[in-house]
Amino acid sequence: MPVDTHCPYCALQCGMRVSAGTVAPREFPTNRGGLCQKGWTSAAVLDSPGRLTVPLVRRDGELRPSTWEDALDLVAARLRALRAEHGPDSVAVFGGGGLTNEKAYLLGKFARVALGTSRIDYNGRFCMSSAAAAGIRAFGMDRGLPFPVTDLAGAGAVLLAGANPAETMPPFMQHLTDAELVVVDPRRTPTAEAATLHLRPAPGTDLALALGILHAVVADGHLDKEYLAERTTGFDDAWRVAAAWWPERAERVTGVAAADQRRAAALLAEADGAYVLTARGTEQHARGTDTVSGWINLALALGLPGRPGSGFGCLTGQGNGQGGREHGQKADQLPGYRRIDDPAARKHVAAVWGVDPESLPGPGPSAVELLDSLGSATKALLVFGSNLLVSAPRSAHVASRLAALDLLVVTDVVASETARQADVVLPVAQWAEEDGTLTNLEGRILLRRRAVDPPSGVRTDLDVLHGLAVRLGQPPQRFPTVAEEVFTELRRASAGGPADYSGVTYDRLRAGEALHWPVVSTDDPGTPRAFLDRFAHPDGLARFVPVDHGGPAELPDAEFPLQVTTGRVLAHYQSGAQTRLVEELVAAAPEVFVEVHPDTAARAGLADGDLARVTSRRGSTVARVRAVASMRPDLLFLPFHFPGAGRANLLTNPALDPVSRMPEFKVCAGRLSTVES
Ligand code: SF4
Numbered sequence: 001m002p003v004d005t006h007c008p009y010c011a012l013q014c015g016m017r018v019s020a021g022t023v024a025p026r027e028f029p030t031n032r033g034g035l036c037q038k039g040w041t042s043a044a045v046l047d048s049p050g051r052l053t054v055p056l057v058r059r060d061g062e063l064r065p066s067t068w069e070d071a072l073d074l075v076a077a078r079l080r081a082l083r084a085e086h087g088p089d090s091v092a093v094f095g096g097g098g099l100t101n102e103k104a105y106l107l108g109k110f111a112r113v114a115l116g117t118s119r120i121d122y123n124g125r126f127c128m129s130s131a132a133a134a135g136i137r138a139f140g141m142d143r144g145l146p147f148p149v150t151d152l153a154g155a156g157a158v159l160l161a162g163a164n165p166a167e168t169m170p171p172f173m174q175h176l177t178d179a180e181l182v183v184v185d186p187r188r189t190p191t192a193e194a195a196t197l198h199l200r201p202a203p204g205t206d207l208a209l210a211l212g213i214l215h216a217v218v219a220d221g222h223l224d225k226e227y228l229a230e231r232t233t234g235f236d237d238a239w240r241v242a243a244a245w246w247p248e249r250a251e252r253v254t255g256v257a258a259a260d261q262r263r264a265a266a267l268l269a270e271a272d273g274a275y276v277l278t279a280r281g282t283e284q285h286a287r288g289t290d291t292v293s294g295w296i297n298l299a300l301a302l303g304l305p306g307r308p309g310s311g312f313g314c315l316t317g318q319g320n321g322q323g324g325r326e327h328g329q330k331a332d333q334l335p336g337y338r339r340i341d342d343p344a345a346r347k348h349v350a351a352v353w354g355v356d357p358e359s360l361p362g363p364g365p366s367a368v369e370l371l372d373s374l375g376s377a378t379k380a381l382l383v384f385g386s387n388l389l390v391s392a393p394r395s396a397h398v399a400s401r402l403a404a405l406d407l408l409v410v411t412d413v414v415a416s417e418t419a420r421q422a423d424v425v426l427p428v429a430q431w432a433e434e435d436g437t438l439t440n441l442e443g444r445i446l447l448r449r450r451a452v453d454p455p456s457g458v459r460t461d462l463d464v465l466h467g468l469a470v471r472l473g474q475p476p477q478r479f480p481t482v483a484e485e486v487f488t489e490l491r492r493a494s495a496g497g498p499a500d501y502s503g504v505t506y507d508r509l510r511a512g513e514a515l516h517w518p519v520v521s522t523d524d525p526g527t528p529r530a531f532l533d534r535f536a537h538p539d540g541l542a543r544f545v546p547v548d549h550g551g552p553a554e555l556p557d558a559e560f561p562l563q564v565t566t567g568r569v570l571a572h573y574q575s576g577a578q579t580r581l582v583e584e585l586v587a588a589a590p591e592v593f594v595e596v597h598p599d600t601a602a603r604a605g606l607a608d609g610d611l612a613r614v615t616s617r618r619g620s621t622v623a624r625v626r627a628v629a630s631m632r633p634d635l636l637f638l639p640f641h642f643p644g645a646g647r648a649n650l651l652t653n654p655a656l657d658p659v660s661r662m663p664e665f666k667v668c669a670g671r672l673s674t675v676e677s
Pocket of ligand 1 (some may be wrong): 007008010011012013016031034035036037038039040097168169171172638
């Protein structure tokens with residue numbers, strides 16, 4: 001019996017139909033019947049030989065098969081002992097932006113209630129945190145796209161800052177076919193190939209570019225003064241900074257011609273409907289929050305956010321990148337996208353959970369800081385749906401921290417690199433084998449349905465949390481194992497918060513209703529377009545935020561004369577733990593490569609196809625040279641999906657954004673050499 005569901009991978013959440021273990025695209029607004037190569041081949045992971053189907057426990061240095069009862073008993077006993085000896089904060093939890101809403105919610109509750117720890121964060125910290133922080137600062141609320149993606153089809157111009165959807169989510173591009181595209185990216189990506197105007201700032205200078213274009217908007221008479229007066233506050237402070245960034249000055253810093261900055265301003269201002277969209281390329285910086293604020297200031301100056309047919313948004317990456325940050329697996333948040341240090345939020349959520357608000361821990365350390373504490377303050381780590389050894393910055397350091405733990409437990413679908421280093425590995429069901437909801441890049445809540453039986457031997461993440469919670473002394477009913485029951489509780493916990501799901505039911509989703517949060521009652525049709533009347537700040541106004549360019553945390557020097565940036569390729573998803581199991585995808589992208597200008601390669605004694613060493617202050621990686629004439633001569637690009645000696649994240653800089661705690665994945669200093677040198 002065919003089952004309509006959604007792709008297991010990215011935030012576009014393309015509609016697909018699963019039938020007898022195969023997938024086919026289906027008509028859905030985000031993909032309009034299209035799928036990318038990852039989606040088409042996603043069924044291969046269901047019966048992959050790489051699937052985990054039995055719990056594993058490390059004995060005598062090796063992971064050996066175990067029963068579920070023995071594995072859960074062992075984990076619970078070790079957690080109890082560590083908590084008794086070192087306190088509840090000696091145990092930490094790490095979640096993922098691919099987990100369903102129900103899993104993210106129950107994981108946050110498990111950490112705060114069953115473990116009593118403040119130490120929980122997730123890999124969305126590496127992904128969406130700067131965009132989220134800037135969105136909250138400007139609009140009072142963070143919803144990636146506060147409008148349906150189909151609205152983009154009517155736009156006259158779209159500026160994409162640090163986004164490469166032609167490669168990362170190709171079906172998205174069909175929404176942009178009629179727009180003049182302005183693409184901001186140091187690389188000539190497939191998305192840049194489709195652009196009317198490609199702006200190529202030096203890595204780490206996006207904020208200077210945003211300031212230069214904002215200056216051009218004002219100087220060339222494109223400022224929307226009426227909108228500024230009616231819908232915003234703080235322009236004068238932001239302009240005091242931008243006034244010093246006339247395009248010629250921005251050109252000196254970014255390398256983008258002043259004339260092109262003015263053209264970008266004019267394309268956006270003169271279009272019949274325009275959007276400014278950001279993604280990881282501009283966000284994953286040690287000043288990522290300010291950089292996104294720079295783009296938001298530009299959008300506000302043009303009068304775009306909250307206006308029908310125009311807007312500002314960010315393109316979420318992971319499948320549940322939006323929902324994953326709303327339900328309490330983030331170090332500083334409770335369900336409903338509430339702050340954990342807000343007394344009213346604590347009281348509300350504690351009442352839903354049936355616990356004393358005073359018993360709830362406060363905010364914990366962010367992901368990178370949490371990983372730094374492994375083996376010292378943190379003795380045990382439980383990882384759900386994240387492959388830290390490949391995806392976290394400075395990964396050799398992360399490996400050493402993981403090795404220093406008393407207990408590492410990994411719950412996953414496949415034997416990821418992190419799972420292989422664990423003391424206990426718990427095999428769980430995946431997308432098409434279980435029910436659950438996700439929230440896509442436009443804040444639309446979707447039902448992923450069970451379409452096939454899971455392999456015998458696996459349980460669900462909800463089963464794992466229930467089994468551990470009960471062993472830790474929690475009442476069984478406090479940790480339901482049926483996704484719809486968890487969702488019913490999540491609705492109550494989210495009620496009244498910014499991300500209010502209280503009016504969303506499985507029945508409404510089964511009936512195909514398009515529900516974008518907030519949905520405050522079962523009669524509420526939801527909010528496909530947020531901010532049309534007012535922004536979410538108490539006064540209803542959007543905030544300009546005065547931000548200034550500061551540059552990357554690490555600059556090239558004589559020892560490391562080049563810049564290194566990282567990103568994705570079409571065939572792989574995130575750490576590649578799933579997509580590296582799919583034959584067609586491996587054939588399409590078999591190994592890590594370093595994209596480099598031919599002259600830069602030649603200066604290092606290298607040519608296309610050679611193996612090269614790329615080195616930064618944190619380590620080195622070996623990658624196949626891909627000589628690309630369009631590359632900036634000062635830049636190296638590596639995809640981050642590959643394991644072992646090819647990990648791009650052996651190089652990356654964990655310098656943190658002061659607001660979002662996002663590490664600077666997108667630029668560090670490096671050098672290129674032959675493998676021998
Ligand atoms: Fe669609 Fe993203 Fe899946 Fe590709 S990976 S099919 S773009 S949801």
